[in-house]
Amino acid sequence: MGLKSASINEIKKELGFLNEAELIALCLKLGKYKKENKELLEFVLFHQGDPQAYADALKKDLEEVFKSLSGANYSDAKKLRKITKALNKHAKYMQNPTLEVDLWIWFCLTYCDSMAVKSTAQVIRNFFVKAVLKVEKMQSKLHEDLAFDVAQELEKIGQIASKSLNWYAS
Numbered sequence: 001m002g003l004k005s006a007s008i009n010e011i012k013k014e015l016g017f018l019n020e021a022e023l024i025a026l027c028l029k030l031g032k033y034k035k036e037n038k039e040l041l042e043f044v045l046f047h048q049g050d051p052q053a054y055a056d057a058l059k060k061d062l063e064e065v066f067k068s069l070s071g072a073n074y075s076d077a078k079k080l081r082k083i084t085k086a087l088n089k090h091a092k093y094m095q096n097p098t099l100e101v102d103l104w105i106w107f108c109l110t111y112c113d114s115m116a117v118k119s120t121a122q123v124i125r126n127f128f129v130k131a132v133l134k135v136e137k138m139q140s141k142l143h144e145d146l147a148f149d150v151a152q153e154l155e156k157i158g159q160i161a162s163k164s165l166n167w168y169a170s
Helices: 008-016 020-033 035-047 051-067 075-094 097-114 122-139 144-164
Strands: none
Touching: 020 035, 035 051, 035 075, 051 075, 051 097, 075 097, 075 122, 097 122, 097 144, 122 144
């Protein structure tokens, strides 16, 4: 038998009783407990005011991982998995569907640029296919103006992929 977790409402009420020093100590304890908690605290404290700059910095960091890919072996699948996990995690922090779509479109375009001839393994190819499917799924949840822009980006990705990825058929 496990302990039942308190609801968010109960936690919110209990936090209301804590003073500033206790809240700071609690936040630091959460930050020390898990790396993901620390990253979320960093985003909320330092980057929440400008999520676009945060997304751009994330793209720049992940660009370096893309540059290290050879595309010919399964160790690259681990690197691509690292990129997709980072995109999912940081998109969750931002809680901005528009920026999330932007990150995944960036992933697809960068994949086409850096993996053009290199992607021979099916596992590596699946990352691109799943990313395109993810963008298509997110497109349906966006406002119609943004959905139209995303549709144009998907068409552009399809054209680029058809030219650079000999295995891709849109």
